[in-house]
Amino acid sequence: MSQQTLTENNSVIPQRASTPSTDFERDNFDTWVMNTYGRFPLAIEKGLGCRLTDTQGREYLDFVAGIATCTLGHAHPALIETVTQQMKKLHHVSNLYYIPEQGQLAQWIVENSCADKVFFCNSGAEANEAAIKLARKYGHKVLEIEEPVILTANSSFHGRTLATITATGQPKYQKDFDPLVPGFEYVPYNDIQALKAAIADIDEGNRRVAAILIEPLQGEGGVRPGNLEYFARMREICDETGILLIFDEVQVGMGRTGKLWGYENLGVEPDVFTSAKGLAGGIPIGAMACKKFCDMLSPGTHASTFGGNPLATAAALTVARTIENEGILNNVIERGEQLRTKLREIAAKYPDLFVEVRGWGLINGMEIKEECQLTSIDIVKAAIDLGLLIAPAGPKVLRFVPPLIVSDFEIDLGMELLCEAIEAAIA
Numbered sequence: 001m002s003q004q005t006l007t008e009n010n011s012v013i014p015q016r017a018s019t020p021s022t023d024f025e026r027d028n029f030d031t032w033v034m035n036t037y038g039r040f041p042l043a044i045e046k047g048l049g050c051r052l053t054d055t056q057g058r059e060y061l062d063f064v065a066g067i068a069t070c071t072l073g074h075a076h077p078a079l080i081e082t083v084t085q086q087m088k089k090l091h092h093v094s095n096l097y098y099i100p101e102q103g104q105l106a107q108w109i110v111e112n113s114c115a116d117k118v119f120f121c122n123s124g125a126e127a128n129e130a131a132i133k134l135a136r137k138y139g140h141k142v143l144e145i146e147e148p149v150i151l152t153a154n155s156s157f158h159g160r161t162l163a164t165i166t167a168t169g170q171p172k173y174q175k176d177f178d179p180l181v182p183g184f185e186y187v188p189y190n191d192i193q194a195l196k197a198a199i200a201d202i203d204e205g206n207r208r209v210a211a212i213l214i215e216p217l218q219g220e221g222g223v224r225p226g227n228l229e230y231f232a233r234m235r236e237i238c239d240e241t242g243i244l245l246i247f248d249e250v251q252v253g254m255g256r257t258g259k260l261w262g263y264e265n266l267g268v269e270p271d272v273f274t275s276a277k278g279l280a281g282g283i284p285i286g287a288m289a290c291k292k293f294c295d296m297l298s299p300g301t302h303a304s305t306f307g308g309n310p311l312a313t314a315a316a317l318t319v320a321r322t323i324e325n326e327g328i329l330n331n332v333i334e335r336g337e338q339l340r341t342k343l344r345e346i347a348a349k350y351p352d353l354f355v356e357v358r359g360w361g362l363i364n365g366m367e368i369k370e371e372c373q374l375t376s377i378d379i380v381k382a383a384i385d386l387g388l389l390i391a392p393a394g395p396k397v398l399r400f401v402p403p404l405i406v407s408d409f410e411i412d413l414g415m416e417l418l419c420e421a422i423e424a425a426i427a
């Protein structure tokens with residue numbers, strides 16, 4: 001793909017070298033910043049829509065969106081206006097006082113979901129922490145369980161705090177951080193018999209299942225959509241037993257799947273759900289929304305200094321209004337279908353390489369065959385060299401999560417770049 005095409009809609013046409021530079025002050029950065037990330041060797045300086053420019057002036061088409069976060073892309077005029085105006089007016093006062101924007105955002109979430117009330121924090125892990133605390137208190141107070149257990153799924157991802165790595169059903173995130181938080185057990189995803197068996201097994205004396213915490217579609221675990229039958233039966237079991245059903249909507253919520261909330265794809269409603277990533281379009285925010293027992297966490301029992309501040313909640317309100325007023329969900333559905341069709345064509349072209357393509361709306365994955373030598377990182381790196389940003393979801397799955405405003409031209413362009421990247425990776 002020539003640089004000409006990539007910049008077709010933009011005025012600046014930078015020169016692209018064959019590989020991204022690694023000299024952008026990287027040594028300096030690594031001297032001062034703790035080495036907790038395996039970073040790709042580029043530094044991004046600015047963005048517009050679905051395009052990013054690095055410090056060397058090279059352009060990229062962004063199918064990562066800050067990990068499914070920049071809902072409206074980069075430098076969206078409405079978000080710039082809101083954040084600028086709110087910053088001039090008031091950005092933070094703490095929850096010692098009433099915050100009108102927080103109230104308005106909560107009202108919008110309640111009016112546009114199954115929830116009755118909302119609690120605000122600053123990230124996905126924090127939102128899940130809130131849900132875990134709520135679930136435990138619910139277990140004690142409502143189900144009268146002395147040692148409440150929370151069930152989560154294998155290959156899940158719920159965050160990086162101690163409780164949320166424990167909730168995360170992937171040993172690689174837990175390694176060396178033991179002792180983990182007690183009160184979690186794991187079940188295979190999309191397996192109703194295993195879920196029933198676990199609920200029956202975990203019933204010894206004071207110890208019983210109080211809640212299930214689960215993603216409607218597993219994001220980090222490899223873009224695996226939930227099975228409708230599984231979730232329908234899970235809902236029935238929770239209704240019969242009183243087990244609290246909590247959905248982690250951190251990655252799939254706020255329009256990512258073509259519906260506002262991921263659970264709408266499954267035809268069931270949770271009792272509690274969490275949101276974060278895309279909620280404020282890239283301004284840090286987290287939320288726990290709940291339908292039942294919203295007043296479980298009474299004054300003084302849970303809090304966040306920054307949570308729901310005027311800046312973050314005003315930004316989220318603007319993302320919400322833009323999704324509503326600009327037909328964004330339709331774009332997600334149409335662009336998602338276009339993307340999956342193209343990905344399936346590409347997968348069919350390389351039958352020795354790919355297993356399948358799956359996803360909802362604009363969260364899609366393409367799985368590489370286990371026996372194939374290539375990993376997702378190999379293709380991600382080759383794509384970066386060609387000017388396309390995509391993200392791995394585990395060692396064998398490529399993840400495509402562009403901003404929800406991505407155009408039909410940009411999807412086609414991204415898929416042309418992907419083909420070139422695959423050719424380069426297998427060469």
Ligand SMILES: *Cc1c(COP(=O)(O)O)cnc(C)c1O
Nearest residue numbers: 123124125157158159219250251
């Ligand atoms: C990213 C993610 C989290 C963690 O969110 P942070 O904001 O990084 O704490 C939790 N759950 C899911 C499903 C996620 O994708």
